[in-house]
Amino acid sequence: MSNDNLISVEHLYRRYAGLVAVKDVSFELQRGEVLGFLGPNGAGKTTTMQIITGNLAPTSGRILINGLDLLDRPRQAKGEIGYLPEQPPLYRELTVDEYLRFCARLNRLRRDTITAAVDRAKQRCGLEQVGRRLINNLSKGYQQRVGIAQAIIHSPAVVVLDEPTVGLDPIQIREIRELIRELGEEHGVILSTHILPEVQMTCDRVQIINRGQLVFSDHVDNLDRRMQSSSLILGLQQPPAQHILEALPGINDVQALDNHRFRLLHAAETNPAGAIAQQAVEQGWGLFELTPEHKTLEQIFVEITSSEQSDTEIEAA
Amino acid sequence: MMVFTLAQRELRTLFLSPLAWSILAVMQFILAYLFLTSLNDFINLQPRLQNLESPPGATELVVAQVYGSAAFIFMMVVPLLTMRVISEERRNRSIALLFSAPLSMTEIVLGKYLGLLGFLLLACLMISLMPLSLLFAGPLDLGLLLAMFLALFLLSACFAAIGLFLSTLTLQPTIAAISTFGALLLLWIIDWAGDQAGDIDASGVLEYLSILRHFEPLSRGLFSSTDILYFLLFITVFLVLSIRRLDADRLQH
Numbered sequence: 001m002s003n004d005n006l007i008s009v010e011h012l013y014r015r016y017a018g019l020v021a022v023k024d025v026s027f028e029l030q031r032g033e034v035l036g037f038l039g040p041n042g043a044g045k046t047t048t049m050q051i052i053t054g055n056l057a058p059t060s061g062r063i064l065i066n067g068l069d070l071l072d073r074p075r076q077a078k079g080e081i082g083y084l085p086e087q088p089p090l091y092r093e094l095t096v097d098e099y100l101r102f103c104a105r106l107n108r109l110r111r112d113t114i115t116a117a118v119d120r121a122k123q124r125c126g127l128e129q130v131g132r133r134l135i136n137n138l139s140k141g142y143q144q145r146v147g148i149a150q151a152i153i154h155s156p157a158v159v160v161l162d163e164p165t166v167g168l169d170p171i172q173i174r175e176i177r178e179l180i181r182e183l184g185e186e187h188g189v190i191l192s193t194h195i196l197p198e199v200q201m202t203c204d205r206v207q208i209i210n211r212g213q214l215v216f217s218d219h220v221d222n223l224d225r226r227m228q229s230s231s232l233i234l235g236l237q238q239p240p241a242q243h244i245l246e247a248l249p250g251i252n253d254v255q256a257l258d259n260h261r262f263r264l265l266h267a268a269e270t271n272p273a274g275a276i277a278q279q280a281v282e283q284g285w286g287l288f289e290l291t292p293e294h295k296t297l298e299q300i301f302v303e304i305t306s307s308e309q310s311d312t313e314i315e316a317a
Numbered sequence: 318m319m320v321f322t323l324a325q326r327e328l329r330t331l332f333l334s335p336l337a338w339s340i341l342a343v344m345q346f347i348l349a350y351l352f353l354t355s356l357n358d359f360i361n362l363q364p365r366l367q368n369l370e371s372p373p374g375a376t377e378l379v380v381a382q383v384y385g386s387a388a389f390i391f392m393m394v395v396p397l398l399t400m401r402v403i404s405e406e407r408r409n410r411s412i413a414l415l416f417s418a419p420l421s422m423t424e425i426v427l428g429k430y431l432g433l434l435g436f437l438l439l440a441c442l443m444i445s446l447m448p449l450s451l452l453f454a455g456p457l458d459l460g461l462l463l464a465m466f467l468a469l470f471l472l473s474a475c476f477a478a479i480g481l482f483l484s485t486l487t488l489q490p491t492i493a494a495i496s497t498f499g500a501l502l503l504l505w506i507i508d509w510a511g512d513q514a515g516d517i518d519a520s521g522v523l524e525y526l527s528i529l530r531h532f533e534p535l536s537r538g539l540f541s542s543t544d545i546l547y548f549l550l551f552i553t554v555f556l557v558l559s560i561r562r563l564d565a566d567r568l569q570h
Contacts, residue, residue: 053413053416053417054417054567055413055416055567056567057567057568074419074421075420075421078417078418078419079419081417083413083417085410085413086410087409087410089409089410089412089413089414090409090411091326091330091411092409093330093333093334094329094330094333098329102322102326103414103418105319106319106322106323106414106415106418106419106420107418107419108319108419150414
């Protein structure tokens with residue numbers, strides 16, 4: 001299965017004068033996978049992506065792209081990668097067609113395949129209508145799409161996108177997300193973002209990086225499971241005493257939110273909602289609300305990044 | 318192959334901005350004025366020149382004047398051309414496109430340099446059209462003309478190499494321009510100090526460094542391999558420095 005490993009990064013370090021921006025990062029990317037790269041600002045997302053795409057040399061570590069070592073054979077390895085940096089690398093004085101043809105040639109496409117490649121990239125990114133316009137005159141959203149078209153023009157094994165949906169309107173964002181999903185079917189995609197729902201919607205796997213270190217890496221399905229509720233919000237017109245609620249089967253703890261509403265904490269694997277509803281009706285508590293509380297990805301994200309922070313603080317102390 | 322793709326785009330970008338056109342226009346205008354005045358002087362002087370034993374011809378008097386002035390104008394114009402070559406790409410972050418494409422640093426630098434050379438070659442050719450128009454009126458010393466052309470082109474190629482290097486050092490095109498201009502002017506006048514110091518060894522070194530000392534003999538038709546080697550060495554050094562500088566970009570910040 002090793003040839004399905006599009007990227008494998010091993011023990012990557014990157015130091016800037018006195019600062020360790022990336023610390024012992026290792027991960028892999030399989031074909032047909034969209035990997036979400038999450039992290040607060042300055043966590044090392046962009047640095048990692050610049051290293052993978054050969055824009056920045058690592059201080060130490062090894063990067064294999066489709067089996068090619070990026071440091072030993074940069075030329076072949078870079079041919080397997082398409083990169084959209086945070087700021088799309090556009091030549092604004094060229095038209096979209098001219099620009100994409102230039103990119104195709106830079107990536108050493110054969111002369112007779114260039115036109116087909118440009119057309120295909122334009123079609124996938126919805127640029128058919130603007131081929132002859134100057135990039136400078138396009139809206140931000142279209143410029144972003146030109147940036148993506150540039151990254152996929154040579155159908156690379158891996159597409160690396162750094163915050164591809166920043167500055168787009170909601171419809172464009174949806175289109176780009178669809179495109180990313182589509183790309184993920186044939187290529188491997190690494191997507192950096194700090195928009196958390198985007199990760200849930202488009203990615204198969206999530207990695208969270210904080211202070212240069214990978215602190216979390218799991219499938220989105222598992223993340224969904226982690227997000228499943230372990231608490232219920234219960235609203236009652238005539239609430240009984242709190243200790244009666246605490247005594248309900250499966251309930252670990254009860255917090256009163258106000259006179260009529262309570263948060264009931266329960267074990268993650270059981271769901272006592274049915275039993276509670278039955279009780280409430282039988283006892284005439286006047287049930288008006290019973291909702292499971294979902295943890296958002298935000299909460300998990302904050303939990304992971306801040307717990308990591310307190311860990312390091314403890315270490316420091 | 319890749320080098321030519323890059324050079325072609327560089328040249329195209331140059332001509333998509335008004336800068337290249339205005340540079341060519343202004344240069345051509347000033348030199349045409351100079352050409353006409355020196356041609357006028359030459360026609361006025363001609364009856365007296367004929368009394369000399371081996372009178373200097375139009376090539377020595379008129380054409381040399383044009384190429385000499387062109388060299389001086391290039392000193393001011395080339396910094397404007399080279400200033401944005403790399404610094405602007407770094408500022409717009411479009412350099413990432415080149416860095417993540419399957420290209421070596423050498424190819425990137427050579428491509429950019431070749432694009433600049435293409436423009437300079439065009440400028441030199443346009444300037445040469447004026448002396449060549451004299452062929453309608455009479456014979457020219459074509460060998461001498463060729464030597465002058467070569468001297469001017471090599472000189473501008475050196476200017477471009479320095480300009481390219483200084484453009485890799487900064488994100489601000491204007492800083493690249495002013496420092497290139499400073500460097501070129503210094504190279505132009507560096508032997509002045511040598512003249513006055515009276516110290517033979519020191520003035521020898523300074524004279525050797527002075528770009529003018531290598532330009533002048535060649536433009537008088539004195540084809541010496543030392544001078545050609547000086548120009549080629551000069552270009553190579555600054556191109557290698559540019560490559561090293563871009564590589565360092567990847568390594569350290």
